Amino acid sequence: MAPYHTPDRVGRYRDRLDALVGAAAEVQAIDPREPADGPVLALAYHDIPEPGHVTGFSYGLSLTTGPARGRELTLTVRSDDPAWCGVPAAVAAALRGLCPFRPGIVLGHAGPYVTTSAMNSVVLGSPAYDRATRPLDIGTEGSEDLIDFVGLFPIHASERELAYSQGADALWSLDWDRTDPGRAPVV
Numbered sequence: 001m002a003p004y005h006t007p008d009r010v011g012r013y014r015d016r017l018d019a020l021v022g023a024a025a026e027v028q029a030i031d032p033r034e035p036a037d038g039p040v041l042a043l044a045y046h047d048i049p050e051p052g053h054v055t056g057f058s059y060g061l062s063l064t065t066g067p068a069r070g071r072e073l074t075l076t077v078r079s080d081d082p083a084w085c086g087v088p089a090a091v092a093a094a095l096r097g098l099c100p101f102r103p104g105i106v107l108g109h110a111g112p113y114v115t116t117s118a119m120n121s122v123v124l125g126s127p128a129y130d131r132a133t134r135p136l137d138i139g140t141e142g143s144e145d146l147i148d149f150v151g152l153f154p155i156h157a158s159e160r161e162l163a164y165s166q167g168a169d170a171l172w173s174l175d176w177d178r179t180d181p182g183r184a185p186v187v
Contacts, residue, residue, distance in 0.1 A: 056085030
């Protein structure tokens with residue numbers, strides 16, 4: 001079992017995340033690449049931050065002992081497709097222990113993340129959901145356990161290639177809607 005995982009910790013995370021968002025999450029378990037590293041959960045919020053949007057969070061990345069310890073992933077898109085909410089947890093489950101999950105990192109996927117979109121990559125940055133831009137303390141009284149959220153932004157393969165060749169700043173400098181998973185490529 002992961003050294004930081006306890007049923008109380010995941011319960012505090014869910015309760016405090018629900019309080020932060022102001023709604024109850026739908027929760028789904030995701031199969032981790034390495035089960036001994038602990039569970040991975042997808043937490044889905046519909047119509048957050050506003051109607052016509054979905055926001056998803058991971059749980060399980062923060063269990064790692066590597067450089068991503070204390071981080072969880074989040075994604076907000078203008079869509080009613082709940083499959084987008086599972087992307088942060090799927091990325092965490094696949095790459096936990098292998099990737100530091102820092103802003104500016106670009107990750108590709110073998111196929112589209114969601115069947116309704118051609119996007120098969122993500123760029124990491126500050127969360128799109130403004131309530132997730134500050135750390136969330138899930139510790140017990142007298143003990144801090146801070147979670148920093150890293151935002152995922154779906155992008156096209158051509159945009160991923162631009163970021164690989166010129167850096168993520170080249171992608172961020174372009175004019176594109178970071179929450180529209182149905183948009184055309186900007187490169």
